[in-house]
Amino acid sequence: MTRAVTAIAICMTVACVGSGGDNGGSSSDRVVLQNKGSDTLVNVAQAWAEAYREVNPNVAVAVTGGGSGTGIAALLNGTVDLANASRKIKPKERKTAEKNGVQPVEHVVGHDALAVFVHRDNPLREVTIAQLKDIYGEGGMAEKWSDLGIAVPGCSSDEIVRVSRQNNSGTFAYFKEAVIGNKGEYKLGSRDLHGSKDVVDLVEKTPCAIGYSGLAYATDHVLMPCVKRDDASDCVPPSADNAINGTYAIARPLLMYTSGVPVGATKAYLDWILSEPGQCIIADKGYAPVQKVECNA
DSSP: OHHHHHHHHHHHHSEEOOOOSSSOOOGGGOEEEEEEEOHHHHHHHHHHHHHHHHHOTTEEEEEEEEOHHHHHHHHHTTOOSEEEESSOOOHHHHHHHHHHTOOEEEEEEEEEEEEEEEETTOOOOEEEHHHHHHHHBTTOOOOBGGGGTOOOTTOTTOBOEEEEEOTTOHHHHHHIIIIIOTTOOBOTTOEEESSHHHHHHHHHHOTTEEEEEEGGGOOTTEEOOEEESSTTSOOBOOOHHHHHTTOSTTEEEEEEEEESSOOHHHHHHHHHHTSHHHHHHHHHTTOBOSSOOOOOO
């Protein structure tokens, strides 16, 4: 009776499925790990899940996006095994966790440079944190490109079209923390998009636009100005190396959260993500691994 109850409890978050393949495992050997959250991490999470099928065919990983807040909320509600996040869990989320009997445990799985994007015809080649705050922050005076001393071809209105993320996004939260400051707020009137790819796509098509997202979403059709901490600092371009060495001003860890210390299939999956094969996948996707790895070109 106890063993049956335990199996049911495990299957509430780790979905048990019937065994397949030639390895002779029983149905209890097969699990589906539920993995949800950050849109910044969704592409690499899907690549990890696909590669892990070859490592352990008895474990499937179901990956969905929706934003860091969505993933963390699902972890606190007990509906996922792993929550992807591009920002740290908030104090109010920890309070909810305590109320729900959940102990969130943080795992750093990589590093990211949060890039600023402009249209390829925009002459902006460098930008300071103060200028970004002036563009995006409430009370900031930069409303037109001419306020920055710039004339943008194709932008007859001279308006700075601010492209941002929705407020359940970890990228939204981290940009606010790093650029605007925790006590500040975003200006009203930005175009708040669901995903990082959407931000880059809109900037590509809009000469007046500026946006931000994870470096892995960069394309050849937009430009990424280097970023200065202040007027006296070096201007550092966004890159995986500059994210991990701390020289880039808007760099952040990429995280996974579990409920308690991971065990069983969840622990084995996380251990593999942090191993050389898993870290070579995140490096291939344009992020910085948590440690130096030797990867095939």
